Amino acid sequence: MLSTKVLCNLVNRTCVVVKKVAVIGSGPAGLAAAAQLNYAGHTVTVFERDEKPGGLLRYGIPDFKLEKWVIDRRVQLMEEEGVQFVCHANVGVNVNVNDLLREYNAIVIATGSTVPRNLEVTGRDADGVHFAMSFLKQQNKRVDGSDPLANAAIESNILPDQLLATGKHVVVIGGGDTGSDCVGTSNRQGARSVTQFELLPQPPASRSEAMPWPTYPMLLKTTTSHEEGCTRQWAVNTKEFIKDENGKLKAIRLVDLEWKASADGRPASFTEVAGSEREIPCDLALLAMGFLHPQFEGLLEQLEIERDERGNVKASEKQYQTSLPKIFAAGDARRGQSLVVWAISEGRECARRVDEFLNNGSSILETKDATILQAFA
Ligand SMILES: Cc1cc2nc3c(=O)[nH]c(=O)nc-3n(C[C@H](O)[C@H](O)[C@H](O)COP(=O)(O)OP(=O)(O)OC[C@H]3O[C@@H](n4cnc5c(N)ncnc54)[C@H](O)[C@@H]3O)c2cc1C
Incomplete structure (x- = not known):
């Protein structure tokens, strides 16, 4: 009443x-x-x-x-x-x-x-390094039956270029929701390999002493996209995008990181692990490091x-x-x-x-x- x-x-x-x-x-x-x-x-x-x-x-x-x-x-x-x-x-x-x-x-x-976070390392201008949203937006438009390049010009972070992972070695830089969506999309497009980089160390699967209830727990998240297939590299930093003679991306140089925890047990600062620098093949790098x-x-x-x-x-x-x-x-x-x-x-x-x-x-x-x-x- x-x-x-x-x-x-x-x-x-x-x-x-x-x-x-x-x-x-x-x-x-x-x-x-x-x-x-x-x-x-x-x-x-x-x-x-x-x-x-x-x-x-x-x-x-x-x-x-x-x-x-x-x-x-x-x-x-x-x-x-x-x-x-x-x-x-x-x-x-x-x-x-x-x-x-x-x-x-x-x-x-x-x-x-x-406005996406950029990664200003040597070779950033290589043909094949793109923001995640450029890639995801195109695929969403394709699935919808619309032109993947329509409306691209008015948005500063979207390039008028067909972006497809098909047959490529894909590296997704960033371990959040956007990165995970790039993994799932790359697999659906038939990527040759999919690797995901994360700066932070691999979190535990359950609460540790450093994150007692009711604090927000930083736990390992494994999405369905990860389960579908992807190599996850934890505590790594991107050093360089390596181009071929035509300016096309052909590899990424990365390095392992050693993290130090703060008093509350959370990762606080890092140093590069000497001698851990290496290259992995990559012809499509997707930057998914937040906005x-x-x-x-x-x-x-x-x-x-x-x-x-x-x-x-x-x-x-x-x-x-x-x-x-x-x-x-x-x-x-x-x-x-x-x-x-x-x-x-x-x-x-x-x-x-x-x-x-x-x-x-x-x-x-x-x-x-x-x-x-x-x-x-
Ligand atoms: C790839 C990706 C995956 C995500 N996955 C998840 C998830 O799984 N779960 C979750 O909870 N969150 C997820 N998020 C976050 C979530 O999508 C956002 O937090 C949420 O959509 C924000 O909503 P919003 O309405 O504020 O902005 P948006 O959804 O960004 O909408 C803003 C709208 O404003 C329009 N616009 C901008 N400027 C103008 C202008 N000048 N004139 C007219 N229109 C304009 C844009 O075109 C856009 O349509 C994800 C984000 C991304 C990028």
Whole structure:
């Protein structure tokens, strides 16, 4: 049974003037924010620079981990509920950000953390060294039946080049989720060999004394992609990409590392093991060492929005409001490279703050702090 107060609030809510909200970016943070703001009664338009909505759910995570019909179904439901999606809309490039500021009552920046960490060693310019996302995005487009090179030019980290692992010795540099997705994709494309480098030593399979409950445990993660076939090299550093006479990558020089632990038992510093330098054959190297921050050029620079010390859009985790009053930020663009669950959570929480901003501090949207009924209690 709804209390009288809840009913009054809901009735009052129907008198609220509908506001227009622009969500920039259609990854999990943008989708979650858009769905909630639409649910709150606002007119929501999602601007996405790529061909289709979904962000890294569609173009980063491979189909063997997340089939894309799941995103299509969700987007279709949102469209039927009234959310408008505008694709090929690169805000700050072919969509003028000042037009959005004029036309919308609030804006949510959910543009992700897209600038990849580079590896500046000798031979980095070899033909055959690429960022992981260039490789993964192309494959996701191929599987989708679209042109793997479409839209490549507008993204600084995507090269207009067909990247395939077929018949190649592939080395994936970086041991996280992105690296693991490169391993699975390389195997599916028929790589000759797949090796994955990790700077850190191999973690234990279960909690050690250095990581007692409830601290976050650094445990060995073996994904289905690893199980499908891959040589994992732990505590190694890349010294050089070795080219042939035509500038093509032919090998990688690596070295073993000896790690010293800090007082709490976690790996803290390393030295190279003398005499351990060696070469392994490689004609495709994929850099999967994480992402630094959102792209500055275009949207963020034009807005002159404040950024935090890591380069992410500055906005508090409680308020999600940026240095510009009607602009909010959520997901990887705000918190840095993270996880899908965090992006969804941030999108929902941010929507609540946007709704409050548009409705003089009141909102019918749930937050982590209050369910819909508590919000009106
Ligand atoms: C390869 C890979 C595998 C991953 N695997 C996992 C996993 O298994 N589990 C997990 O939890 N997390 C995983 N992650 C992390 C997860 O995908 C991200 O944390 C999450 O997608 C972030 O969501 P987001 O909405 O903030 O940003 P994104 O998903 O990055 O979406 C941002 C969107 O904004 C768009 N955009 C950017 N700039 C503009 C602009 N100016 N105008 C219009 N649109 C713009 C982009 O095109 C993109 O669609 C993985 C990440 C990668 C790269």
